[in-house]
Amino acid sequence: MVDEVILLDYWPSMFGVRTRIALEEKNIKFDYIEQDLCNKSALLLEMNPVHKKIPVLIHNGKPVCESLIQVEYIDETWPRENPILPSDPYQRAQARFWGNFIDKMLPGLGKLMWGVKGEEQEAGKEFVEMLKMLESELGDRTYFGGETFGYVDIALIGFYGWFDAFEKYGNFSIEAECPKIIAWAKRCVKRDSVAKSLPDSEKVTELVPELKKKKRVG
Amino acid sequence: MADEVILLNFWPSIFGMRTTIALEEKGVKYEYREEEDVINNKTRLLLEMNPVHKKIPVLIHNGKPVCESIVQVQYIDEIWPEKNPFLPKDPYQRAQALFWADFIEKKVCVCGRRVWTTKGEELEAANKEFLELLKILQSELGDKPYFGGDKFGFVDTVLIGFFCWFPAYEKFGNYSMESECSELMAWGKRCMQRDSVANYLPDPERVIGYVLHLKKLFGLE
16 A cells, blocks of 8 residues: 655744655655645644644644654654664664754744844853754764764754744854854755755745744734 | 663652653662752762753663653663553554653643742633643543553653642642543542552652742742
C-alpha cells in the first residue's frame, strides 16, 4: 500500500520547517497544504482539535501533532534512510534534552517579537544567552549530531529563517554573538532537505509588521 | 557490571515523581538523594550534573546525567525494556503517548504553576483553565482504566504526580476535584493501588504544608 502523507503547515513556521526537513531527509513524498491561520480549515481543526495549530502530519489519515514528536515519528516509521536520532539510548536522551531546550527558547522569542515595547532588550539578551549555550554544546563539531546531521540540528535550523527578523527587532547581531552557530547554519543550508524547507529570510522579515498587527487585534 | 543509578530529587516535585515511579516500575536499584534546599542552596553535584537548568530531577546512570523528567522516563524505558514497558511499540501509538505527555508538560504544568504564583483575577482564571485542561485529559482517558489502555504506561507516569497535589489545588482553589473530574480521580485511585505509586507519592497533607510555606515565601498568602 502506498503511504499517503499530508502536511498541514504555514510557510514561515519554525516548527513546520522541522517536519518538512525530516520528510525530505527520508525522501518521503508528501502533500503540502498551506494553512490560513486566521481562518483555520475544517481539516486542521479536525486533525488537531486540542491545540488547533500547525504543523500537523497526517499519515494514512491519522494525525501526528507537535513538530519534535513528528520528527521522531518520521524517524521510526522510515528508519532506513538518513537516521535522525542516534541509536544509543544515552545519546538519544541527550538529543531529546537539547530539543526540549530549544523549545524552551520560544516564550522568550515571543516576547522579543510580539511583546510589550521595552521587553525586547531583556528578551534579546535571554535568547543570545541560550544560543551561546547551544554554541558551547556544538563545540567544534560539524553538526549537533556529530558528523551526521540529526535531531538537534533539525530542531534548531527552523529558527534560522527568522534570525534576520530577531536581529532587526531585538537590535543585536547573531553573527557577532554566536559566530559558530551561523557557521553551523550555513553548513546545514547546503543540505537539500534544509534548502528546500527553510522560508526566505527576507520574506519572513517583511511579514513581521503584518503579523504584529494581527496579534494586536487577535 | 552492576548499574549505578542515582536520582537527585526534591520530594514535592511532580517531575521527580515521574522518574521515581519509572525506576520503581522497572525494579531498578537506585540511590535516592534529596536536594534539601533546592531553591537556595543547590548541591555541587546538582550544579555539575545539570549545569544548563540547575534543576531536579537529575538521573545519573553510571556517572552520566540525564535531565528533564520526560526524557528520563523515555530513557529508563529504553535501558530497561523488559519489565513493565511504558511506551507502546507501535510508532503511531507512541506518538500519541508523547503528544499527551507534551500536553501535560506544556499546558497542565504551566497552568498549575500559575495557580501558586498569582492572586485575584489572575488566580481565578488560572483555576478555571486548570480544570478545563484536566477535563480534556479526562476525555482522552475515556473508559480506559489507564491512559496506557489496560496497562499503566507512559502518560500515566507523567500525570500521576499531580494526584497528591490535587487536594492542595482543591483547598486553595475552593472547588472539589471529585465533583469536577470524578473519572480522573477514579483513575488516580486506581494508580494508587500500584506499589510504585502508593509507596512513593508524598502524603497530600505534607504537600499542602509545602504550598503554605511557598505562599509565605513569595508573599502570596
